[in-house]
Amino acid sequence: MSDLHELCEVAISAASDGEAVEAYAEETRRVEVEAHKGEVEGLTFAESRGVGVRLTARGRLGYAYAADPSEDEVRRAVAQARENAGFASEDEHQALPSSSSIEPIDGLFHEDQAAMDTDRRVRLALDLERVATSSDPRVGKVESAQYGDAVSRVAIASTTGVSAEYARTDCWCVVVTLAEEDDETQTGFSFRVGRRLAELDWQDVAREGVERAARMLGATKPQTARVPVVFDPFAGSSFLGVLAGALAAEAVQKQRSLFAELVGEQVAAEIVTLVDDGRLLAGPAAAPFDDEGVPTGRTELIGSGVLNGFLHNTYTARRGGTVSTGNASRGGYRTTPGVGTSNFFVDAGGSSYEEILRAAEGGVLIQDVSGVHSGANPISGEFSVGATGLRISGGALSEPLREMTIASTIPEMLRSVAAVGSDLRFFSSVGVPSLLIGEMTVAGV
Amino acid sequence: MLDRDLVRDVLRAARSRGGSFAELFVEERASVSIKLDDGKVEELTTGLDRGAGVRVALGTSFGYAFSNRLDRGALLEAAGAAAAAVKEGSPGEVVDLRTLEPGVVHRAERPAADAGAADKVSWLRAADDAARSVSPEVRQVVASYGDSVQRVLIATSDGRWVEEHRPRVRFYVTVVAGRDGNIQTGSYGPAALSGLEFFDAHPAVATAEVAAKRAVTMLDSVPAPAGEMTVVLGPGMGGVLFHEAVGHPLESDIVDKEASVYRGRIGQQVASTLVNGVDDSTIANGWGSFSFDDEGAPAERTVLFEEGVLRGWLYDRLRAEKDGAPSTANGRRQSYAHPPIPRMTNTYILNGASDAADVLASTDRGVYVTNLGGGQTNPATGDFVFGVSEGFLIEGGEVTTPVRGANLIGRALEVMSAIDAVADDFGTWEGVCGKDGQGVPVGSGSPTLRISRLTVGGTGV
Numbered sequence: 051m052s053d054l055h056e057l058c059e060v061a062i063s064a065a066s067d068g069e070a071v072e073a074y075a076e077e078t079r080r081v082e083v084e085a086h087k088g089e090v091e092g093l094t095f096a097e098s099r100g101v102g103v104r105l106t107a108r109g110r111l112g113y114a115y116a117a118d119p120s121e122d123e124v125r126r127a128v129a130q131a132r133e134n135a136g137f138a139s140e141d142e143h144q145a146l147p148s149s150s151s152i153e154p155i156d157g158l159f160h161e162d163q164a165a166m167d168t169d170r171r172v173r174l175a176l177d178l179e180r181v182a183t184s185s186d187p188r189v190g191k192v193e194s195a196q197y198g199d200a201v202s203r204v205a206i207a208s209t210t211g212v213s214a215e216y217a218r219t220d221c222w223c224v225v226v227t228l229a230e231e232d233d234e235t236q237t238g239f240s241f242r243v244g245r246r247l248a249e250l251d252w253q254d255v256a257r258e259g260v261e262r263a264a265r266m267l268g269a270t271k272p273q274t275a276r277v278p279v280v281f282d283p284f285a286g287s288s289f290l291g292v293l294a295g296a297l298a299a300e301a302v303q304k305q306r307s308l309f310a311e312l313v314g315e316q317v318a319a320e321i322v323t324l325v326d327d328g329r330l331l332a333g334p335a336a337a338p339f340d341d342e343g344v345p346t347g348r349t350e351l352i353g354s355g356v357l358n359g360f361l362h363n364t365y366t367a368r369r370g371g372t373v374s375t376g377n378a379s380r381g382g383y384r385t386t387p388g389v390g391t392s393n394f395f396v397d398a399g400g401s402s403y404e405e406i407l408r409a410a411e412g413g414v415l416i417q418d419v420s421g422v423h424s425g426a427n428p429i430s431g432e433f434s435v436g437a438t439g440l441r442i443s444g445g446a447l448s449e450p451l452r453e454m455t456i457a458s459t460i461p462e463m464l465r466s467v468a469a470v471g472s473d474l475r476f477f478s479s480v481g482v483p484s485l486l487i488g489e490m491t492v493a494g495v
Numbered sequence: 496m497l498d499r500d501l502v503r504d505v506l507r508a509a510r511s512r513g514g515s516f517a518e519l520f521v522e523e524r525a526s527v528s529i530k531l532d533d534g535k536v537e538e539l540t541t542g543l544d545r546g547a548g549v550r551v552a553l554g555t556s557f558g559y560a561f562s563n564r565l566d567r568g569a570l571l572e573a574a575g576a577a578a579a580a581v582k583e584g585s586p587g588e589v590v591d592l593r594t595l596e597p598g599v600v601h602r603a604e605r606p607a608a609d610a611g612a613a614d615k616v617s618w619l620r621a622a623d624d625a626a627r628s629v630s631p632e633v634r635q636v637v638a639s640y641g642d643s644v645q646r647v648l649i650a651t652s653d654g655r656w657v658e659e660h661r662p663r664v665r666f667y668v669t670v671v672a673g674r675d676g677n678i679q680t681g682s683y684g685p686a687a688l689s690g691l692e693f694f695d696a697h698p699a700v701a702t703a704e705v706a707a708k709r710a711v712t713m714l715d716s717v718p719a720p721a722g723e724m725t726v727v728l729g730p731g732m733g734g735v736l737f738h739e740a741v742g743h744p745l746e747s748d749i750v751d752k753e754a755s756v757y758r759g760r761i762g763q764q765v766a767s768t769l770v771n772g773v774d775d776s777t778i779a780n781g782w783g784s785f786s787f788d789d790e791g792a793p794a795e796r797t798v799l800f801e802e803g804v805l806r807g808w809l810y811d812r813l814r815a816e817k818d819g820a821p822s823t824a825n826g827r828r829q830s831y832a833h834p835p836i837p838r839m840t841n842t843y844i845l846n847g848a849s850d851a852a853d854v855l856a857s858t859d860r861g862v863y864v865t866n867l868g869g870g871q872t873n874p875a876t877g878d879f880v881f882g883v884s885e886g887f888l889i890e891g892g893e894v895t896t897p898v899r900g901a902n903l904i905g906r907a908l909e910v911m912s913a914i915d916a917v918a919d920d921f922g923t924w925e926g927v928c929g930k931d932g933q934g935v936p937v938g939s940g941s942p943t944l945r946i947s948r949l950t951v952g953g954t955g956v
Binding site for chain 1: 529532533534535536537538539540541542543544545546555556557558559560561562563564573576577579580612613616634635671673677678679680719721722723749752753754756832834870871873875876878879880881882899900901902904905906950952953
């Protein structure tokens with residue numbers, strides 16, 4: 051750990067007068083095992099390290115990075131960032147954060163997880179495939195069965211007083227099953243993430259992958275109708291990315307957010323609470339500080355349906371006359387910090403899954419949506435997506451449905467939430483429980 | 496990049512337990528990216544990446560390990576880790592490394608590194624001005640410039656030694672236009688495997704104007720109709736659909752896992768007789784082109800469809816060896832940090848005989864799609880969905896009102912068979928294709944083509 055910090059120190063000691071320099075160093079060790087037909091199909095060991103240097107001088111920002119740099123290469127990156135800053139536009143809000151006291155998060159790093167031996171990983175991937183292919187006669191194959199884990203270390207230091215580091219363990223397993231009957235094939239996806247293997251319910255991933263594929267066999271295209279719609283957490287999570295973009299202050303300040311003028315307004319049903327919480331240990335993105343060294347915390351973006359505010363990093367906070375919410379985010383050492391979510395979720399509500407199904411009699415449970423990324427307009431909130439799911443009848447799931455489309459707008463959907471499930475679940479760093487939407491048009495034939 | 500003795504030692508260490516072959520992929524990538532947003536140069540980033548990945552194969556299984564250190568110790572350690580994936584065996588042979596000369600060379604006349612940051616910033620400023628001068632309704636412009644030079648070395652235990660420089664340039668503009676409460680976006684981002692002569696064919700100003708016109712046009716849009724109807728795809732867009740809905744299920748790893756809707760259909764008529772499709776990494780300066788793929792196989796043109804008959808798969812080395820077929824040079828990877836997998840390069844539907852204007856004029860009612868926002872496909876079922884980012888109604892053979900919020904939903908087999916006209920105005924679209932967490936540059940291309948019946952999901956009636 052110390053050598054990441056030393057690399058940061060090399061960078062900040064290369065600062066000249068009148069400059070602020072920040073160095074962000076990260077190191078990741080990742081192992082993934084892919085099982086197929088009872089054999090290890092792929093075993094990948096990944097190790098990477100890099101440093102990104104952010105430099106500001108007279109309101110101008112420059113950035114440079116280097117993979118696994120020597121001390122000389124770090125100093126060269128500082129010089130390169132300095133040169134790049136010379137071409138940037140002056141911006142009075144451009145500045146690095148100053149130091150804050152940072153509270154570590156207990157349970158973020160597990161020594162036993164970091165020291166896991168590869169045989170155990172291999173066994174898990176093989177077991178995952180075996181269970182997924184032996185519990186239903188129609189599901190005899192997987193497209194993918196994978197176990198992976200990672201140990202990450204991050205250090206950050208700046209001439210403005212930031213000096214912090216953390217280490218984190220993550221693990222995950224994913225399965226995509228194939229259910230076959232006659233000439234038809236359906237796929238079933240499931241995925242879970244955790245801090246350590248001991249707490250990762252992989253049997254449930256296998257079970258769920260099988261169930262989600264098998265229950266889609268025989269799917270038909272429904273008649274177009276306006277009916278109650280339930281989004282299960284898999285389907286609901288697809289929409290959170292659109293919300294995340296619109297709630298970042300960057301989008302608001304650049305007039306690219308559908309929420310721009312709506313702080314203090316009722317933007318969702320009263321039962322909707324939308325939260326970003328970087329300190330939530332159960333969330334994959336948990337970290338004691340954000341990607342520019344500002345402490346993370348809980349931000350209630352929508353409370354009782356009312357929009358309270360936006361996510362900020364240091365830059366957007368200065369520009370908006372407020373304080374950072376600890377949401378500086380970057381895609382690793384190669385990029386400058388923008389604004390992004392940490393653990394971003396619709397908070398669990400009071401309805402059980404069964405209650406939600408009972409309340410949606412005659413409606414449709416959506417288990418998968420496709421095309422949200424391309425089919426939703428992040429600015430207007432309009433979307434039209436493809437969907438697969440099942441009819442709800444007698445409080446239970448009945449016939450499977452495919453080739454449906456759902457079209458609405460994000461604001462309309464938020465306002466129409468009629469029940470929020472208690473089954474909150476995280477997918478990568480977004481989480482959502484089952485949601486009942488009053489009525490939507492489900493288009494088929 | 497590395498000396499041959501060291502490379503040979505690494506390959507030997509990788510074959511310490513045998514396996515069918517070992518491979519070393521070494522990469523250095525220098526990149527520049529500049530973003531102009533809201534009239535300001537927000538950031539200028541320069542980066543240097545390097546690393547090496549060692550792969551040991553055994554049938555279609557493999558062990559892969561990489562490091563971003565290139566010293567002997569790190570490389571031998573990676574080789575040992577990758578070898579550990581192979582069960583106990585006796586050491587395999589490493590034959591003499593012989594340099595393969597490229598059959599196809601993509602020239603970069605004016606290397607991006609020869610231009611200064613000031614020039615690159617000036618192109619972004621020109622794009623910003625050009626987009627804003629299209630209409631007073633243009634509210635925001637985000638223009639980005641990116642160049643990179645990827646130097647690779649690929650060496651294999653069966654004697655392959657391949658080196659390649661891949662210079663890439665991309666210019667991307669997104670424009671937000673607004674009228675009262677109505678806000679629409681338009682974007683355009685040509686790209687090439689090329690030097691800065693790229694801008695001769697794609698001037699920054701022209702790229703900005705296309706993006707701005709798209710955004711402004713969509714201000715007049717009405718909600719798209721929903722239901723089954725005739726869809727005409729403009730130049731390039733049929734290629735995007737072909738890539739997603741057809742190309743992915745033809746990738747040999749998906750076929751091998753019995754997760755392809757096209758499995759067992761080689762030689763069958765699975766598309767309209769008007770469809771001739773290829774994947775071609777030899778296209779001069781194509782965004783998805785190269786001299787060698789990331790396993791060291793020479794670039795080639797692979798016929799996928801001939802008059803609607805399925806002719807072949809997209810092979811990487813592992814799957815080709817399993818099937819006893821030659822690789823089609825489709826083994827690609829995002830970087831040294833990723834094992835190669837079967838990927839597309841430039842995937843095209845070739846020109847037909849119709850005139851594009853006639854195709855539209857002979858369409859009574861439908862939707863004309865001039866830009867797609869991206870899509871998703873399930874290779875096992877062939878189900879796909881595409882967002883339409885720029886489209887129009889066709890009424891009585893005329894292209895009329897723009898439509899928004901549309902998507903195209905269908906199944907690969909049915910849609911390819913429903914193509915009833917293919918024009919001769921071939922165009923391309925460049926993008927980054929994601930699969931298994933790896934992004935690679937890909938080109939798509941097609942002339943205008945018509946699908947007689949396709950489900951359009953829209954919010955209108």
